[in-house]
């Protein structure tokens with residue numbers, strides 16, 4: 249691992265030199281030609297107007313009934329105007345007790361029409377501004393051990409995990425959820441997917457990442473009973489949700505945002521090398537099980553795989569390389585470019601195994617104005633089919649429109665990976681870009697994170 253450094257490249261040459269110096273030429277590619285980002289992705293089930301996506305970014309700005317609020321609406325209309333071909337709507341709870349925050353979105357029969365109105369408005373706005381509409385996927389989630397439906401930790405966890413129990417507020421008094429609770433969740437996912445289809449979404453993501461419930465379940469090696477232990481048991485719930493969706497909603501698209509590497513050691517982490525644990529608390533990837541799972545899900549009509557990794561609370565530098573840690577957070581033990589390179593490599597490894605499926609990559613925002621060139625390099629080398637940005641979309645929602653019109657991204661508008669959006673999230677939200685979209689996020693940051701009103 250190379251020493252940590254902040255993003256400080258003045259030009260392309262400096263970045264290319266750093267790629268060479270860190271020996272990352274096999275994992276960070278570059279292209280001067282951005283045309284590939286502008287091309288549509290078409291297959292017999294869908295059309296994505298270009299290769300750029302907005303990743304799911306929880307705003308924690310919903311109404312208390314779970315419907316989108318005013319800030320939610322403003323964010324999605326900004327994304328719509330921004331021109332990305334795919335908008336992957338943020339983590340939306342499938343049950344009230346699985347919300348991560350009282351203002352997290354939660355789709356239910358009573359508020360479905362409010363979601364429907366916003367989806368329609370997003371599509372109309374995009375059509376009007378750009379002449380096309382994006383594909384809209386809704387991320388369905390149960391927060392599991394990170395549930396906090398009334399802004400108080402109420403963990404619904406699957407097994408004890410020394411790496412995150414404390415962060416999740418799990419003490420000796422808490423018991424893991426029972427198998428019958430998990431059995432009932434399948435129907436909750438199906439109901440939420442039906443509602444999402446009725447609300448006008450093109451598809452749903454059965455979220456299995458970042459150590460929320462379905463992601464934790466994949467690593468339930470130490471859990472007893474029908475959902476723990478073997479690969480078959482640990483993957484059963486996710487596979488059965490997908491199989492049922494395929495038969496009940498055959499025209500509705502299914503995607504999975506999947507952790508392929510949890511980073512914490514076995515027997516607590518999934519997608520990790522069981523032997524190589526040289527660095528305390530951080531192990532190397534082993535994609536044997538994740539590959540087996542994506543191949544099985546690909547057979548079940550999952551159309552898009554969005555590849556991600558880690559528990560952002562434990563290893564934030566793996567999932568979102570940054571320049572500044574959150575307040576009180578540690579400086580990463582590696583160069584952020586190595587973090588980005590890891591994400592690109594994990595994505596490429598999965599793409600290689602499911603060449604006919606659409607694979608979406610992450611980890612680009614740290615590259616700021618150079619992200620389109622690296623994204624194009626990855627796509628040209630068939631290391632992904634789509635690229636998405638999270639924090640960059642908060643900072644610079646027009647990124648795709650500028651790339652489509654052949655303009656260089658403006659560094660002064662881009663993400664500076666300062667972690668302030670994450671700090672706002674930890675403070676309970678609402679969250680957005682504190683630096684570029686100052687209103688209302690700067691004031692919220694001063695009030696909630698700095699603890700002072702301006």
Ligand SMILES: Cc1cc2nc3c(=O)[nH]c(=O)nc-3n(C[C@H](O)[C@H](O)[C@H](O)COP(=O)(O)O)c2cc1C
Nearest residue numbers: 303304305306338339568611612613637638639669
């Ligand atoms: C404030 C914030 C909210 C996020 N919300 C979600 C979410 O709802 N679902 C999800 O899968 N990932 C979520 N993520 C992770 C992002 O989608 C993305 O994977 C990560 O930020 C890395 O991409 P980037 O480098 O382009 O920001 C969130 C990240 C941040 C910083």
